[in-house]
Amino acid sequence: MPYRRYLIDAHIPYQTDVPLSSICAMRCGGTAPLVAYPPDAATLAALLRAWDGDGIPYRVIGAMTNTLPPDGRLSYPLVSTCSMTHLTDHGSSVTAEAGVRLTMLAHRFMRMGRDVAAYLVTIPGTVGGAVRGNAGAFGHDMAEYVLTCEVYDPDTRATVLYSAADMAFSYRDSRLKHTRQILLSATLQARERDEAAMQEREAADRQWRREHQPTEPSLGSVFLRLPDGHSAAERIDAAGLKGLTFGGAAVSRRHAGFIINTGGASARDVRALIYYIQHRLAEQYGVHPSCEICILPKEESACHFPSNKNRG
Numbered sequence: 001m002p003y004r005r006y007l008i009d010a011h012i013p014y015q016t017d018v019p020l021s022s023i024c025a026m027r028c029g030g031t032a033p034l035v036a037y038p039p040d041a042a043t044l045a046a047l048l049r050a051w052d053g054d055g056i057p058y059r060v061i062g063a064m065t066n067t068l069p070p071d072g073r074l075s076y077p078l079v080s081t082c083s084m085t086h087l088t089d090h091g092s093s094v095t096a097e098a099g100v101r102l103t104m105l106a107h108r109f110m111r112m113g114r115d116v117a118a119y120l121v122t123i124p125g126t127v128g129g130a131v132r133g134n135a136g137a138f139g140h141d142m143a144e145y146v147l148t149c150e151v152y153d154p155d156t157r158a159t160v161l162y163s164a165a166d167m168a169f170s171y172r173d174s175r176l177k178h179t180r181q182i183l184l185s186a187t188l189q190a191r192e193r194d195e196a197a198m199q200e201r202e203a204a205d206r207q208w209r210r211e212h213q214p215t216e217p218s219l220g221s222v223f224l225r226l227p228d229g230h231s232a233a234e235r236i237d238a239a240g241l242k243g244l245t246f247g248g249a250a251v252s253r254r255h256a257g258f259i260i261n262t263g264g265a266s267a268r269d270v271r272a273l274i275y276y277i278q279h280r281l282a283e284q285y286g287v288h289p290s291c292e293i294c295i296l297p298k299e300e301s302a303c304h305f306p307s308n309k310n311r312g
């Protein structure tokens with residue numbers, strides 16, 4: 001493994017032969033030959049710069065709550081941001097490293113009577129994944145909180161500071177989806193808020209999720225809103241696909257936009273359901289639902305291309 005040298009020299013923790021089902025929220029997938037855990041943003045940038053210099057392909061992951069790995073063995077290493085959890089309070093703003101969980105970010109600032117992405121507290125991912133996909137819930141999204149983003153650019157191997165406008169946020173989209181750039185940290189607005197009111201809203205949001213979303217392993221909503229304005233869940237339900245099962249994967253009966261792991265699902269089962277749903281909705285409604293989730297490729301060559309909305 002040529003990519004191990006830098007990790008050893010730079011004292012970056014890593015694990016080899018990692019079962020992806022132990023990381024991915026869908027609890028499926030094969031094995032990663034190696035997962036590196038840089039402890040902070042500067043170490044992540046230095047690691048990626050070294051690997052880019054050596055032409056080593058890789059993928060950066062957060063909590064894998066929106067990423068479907070393949071079955072079998074990946075041909076490239078992963079870099080997890082999960083140890084990068086520093087938060088710096090600037091008073092009216094906060095800088096969060098890419099691995100900070102949205103829940104942790106919101107709770108810490110709630111306790112201080114401030115609101116940093118509190119509307120997004122129930123989304124189970126990291127700041128990195130959430131900024132990339134402009135994650136949103138209950139009518140709010142990351143774009144309303146982000147002031148600046150510190151990003152590593154593999155093409156120049158430099159670190160760039162982008163304004164929110166530079167990030168080109170739109171519905172579940174940002175410039176990071178169209179480039180190979182990696183979020184190192186984001187500075188987000190902190191507003192004065194009443195802690196009790198925020199706790200009440202969080203409880204209401206959690207209650208809503210318990211009532212309307214499945215509790216089985218999933219990656220959240222699989223598809224983006226359809227080009228005709230309908231939600232994919234609405235169309236999947238209307239097409240009678242709730243409960244449709246392939247191997248261990250099924251369309252949730254509680255929320256038709258979710259595919260769940262009913263036990264022992266392979267990544268192939270999940271992909272087969274996705275393709276079937278896309279085919280049925282195209283046939284029945286003339287719309288092709290694009291994936292909101294990211295599907296990791298198995299081979300290293302694919303890592304060199306900018307990701308897109310469908311492939312991640």
Ligand SMILES: Cc1cc2nc3c(=O)[nH]c(=O)nc-3n(C[C@H](O)[C@H](O)[C@H](O)COP(=O)(O)OP(=O)(O)OC[C@H]3O[C@@H](n4cnc5c(N)ncnc54)[C@H](O)[C@@H]3O)c2cc1C
Nearest residue numbers: 062063064065066067125126128129130135136183220294
């Ligand atoms: C039960 C459940 C409910 C959910 N509800 C919602 C919801 O209400 N709204 C919503 O928007 N999402 C929702 N999601 C999806 C998911 O939680 C969000 O999209 C989240 O922001 C993904 O973060 P992550 O750290 O898990 O990203 P990952 O899945 O690890 O990564 C997602 C993509 O981002 C890339 N990435 C990760 N870190 C970085 C980085 N630092 N720089 C550049 N690219 C990076 C990865 O390569 C991958 O392509 C839900 C998921 C689940 C399981």
